[in-house]
Amino acid sequence: MPNSRLLREQVLQLLCQFDAGNVDVAHTIESNFDEEIGKTNEPESKAKKLAQKVWDDHEIGDEHIKPFTPEWPLHRQPLIDRNILRLARFEIVSGMTPPIVAINEAVELASIYSTEKSSSFVNGVLDAIFHDKKPCPPVVETTDGEK
Template sequence: MAHVATARTKARKRALDLLFAAEARGLSAGDLLDQQIAEGQVPNNPFTVKIVRGVVTDAERIDALITAFAKDWSLTRMPAVDRNVLRIGVWELLDGDVASEVAISEATALVTELSTDDSPSFVNGVLAAVAKDLARA
């Protein structure tokens, strides 16, 4: 089945663009989002804002979970796209607004489109391990 681009899928891609751009510029994603909103570049979907603010707010816990389950990969060693897609995916798992399967599927689809050939299985594996751990908690 082909991946259908829903409004939330587009919001995740926009959030990824913001997180990636902020990291590349050495800025806080929250600051970049605030700057864009101040300049009238408000994201079309409020879900984009919710994702970015959530990832920024929970950054320490999100990065700790990624680090714990990304076997033999440090955050700095990961491709920037993978690192930021994982942050979005882990935030969605923590947020609980969508089923973990949906969060994992959406993250995997993003890296399939935007990253390396190895990225989908890597991201899927890390997020599945995080989801399993959170389910035990």
Template structure:
């Protein structure tokens, strides 16, 4: 599976955490993994590991986001944009395999696919401030 596809599955798992909570993550991951026919064992391990890592750093990630936005706080953001930002901020700060520019580009692409009309520009703007 390509990194873009893996990232999309991670986005979906992190989005799920907004509604089920971190304590339910293992069960939700297992249910989600059952539906991924095209994913191999390494892919599932990558999706699960990165989703758990983001969950463990959510508080720190949200603090970073809140420090770099004007007029918005994570509590007011729509859940899709917030999830995309969390994934990208994690990749920018803690995933050495993902260059900052790639993390931003991939986040904007996720926003184009899953967010509203303003989402891609919002995500790009926040991540550009974080990258400075």
């Protein structure tokens, strides 16, 4: 069972692959884990399931994130940053992770994998989402009926 950080790294790797181009999401989930991050043959792994859920929800998530990034629309954000935001937002909105934990983990991922200023950007956006009083859009249910 991967630890939480490793799980997030695996999910982030898959999300970036999905976001990078027109790829077959199902095929990517089954075949493209980087050996350094943790190759798995288990088709129902947690990382694969979570990556699919976050990706299924990314259009709604992007609309939720958009008002908090008026100076940096999603298409202008580094690919890694927008996928860190998508993952953390999903964790917060779905209730699967306490918001402070999701934010801290996202900031840590940004400081490891992105630019020097990314951790501050990610922290600011997620903090604004967390403290926003407007109801957030629901998380999309996946085909297996799970959130």
